[in-house]
Amino acid sequence: MKGMVFTEFLGMVADRFSENMVDDIIEDSDLPSGGAYTSVGLYDHSEIVKLVESLSHRTGAPAPDLVKAFGHHLFGRLQTMHPEFVCGIDDALDFLESVDKVIHVEVMKLYPDAMLPRFETSREGNRLQMIYRSPRGMEDLAQGLIEGCMEHFSQVVRMERHKRPDGSTEFNLERLQ
Template structure:
């Protein structure tokens, strides 16, 4: 996973908890890379899971909630770092419909070694269905990112998560009437 995901995570931990907490979760999880992340590097995503698990143990907050919260935070950071991806996009459904065909395709041009998930998106009259699949199983991260997108655009959309038997997840976004 790209180093920017790690640096953004540790910056969030520092601002939400403390710099000591950053040191503690790196010590606790003993990441094989050593824990000195650079945004251009690439690291095993299990190191992120290890640090989140350590943060959960120290904070008492559940791992899924921490990953979901990170996803929402990360969406705001993506908006700050990649504003051009938002040019001319009017709504959360339009943005999310293009997550694979536009956004992550552009990400892959910037970072050819990015390990990206797949999103199978189907527009509906009343919203959007997105089926998320990834060998990294970051469904909570995906849910947090989608929640961040809905909040960013301010659209009145409800979000339902359906865990499918094959391990993929269908996110159902529906306009609130």
């Protein structure tokens, strides 16, 4: 997993909690990297899982809520770092439909070692179905990113999320305004 994901996560922890909380969860997590992340480095996915668990333990907030909150934060950061992907799009569903076929394809060219999920999409007017597949199982992060995206476009979108028998996760989105 790209170091950028870790630096953004720890940045969110510093903003919402404190720098001390960052040091405490790194210490609690007993990480192979020692917690010294650079945005261009690559780290094991299990390290983010441990950091989230440690934060959950210290704050009492459920881990899935923390990961979703991170998704919101990360969406804001990604669009600041890569405004070209959002530029010219004024609808959340159009944007989300483009994540797999356009945005993550471009991300792969910029960062060939990125580990990205797959989204299978089907669109009918104001409805979009996204099926999320990833060996890392970060559906809470996907949900937070989707919610962050809706907020960015200031649209009201109803979301339903289901686990599928094959382990993938289905997001059914309906734009209400």
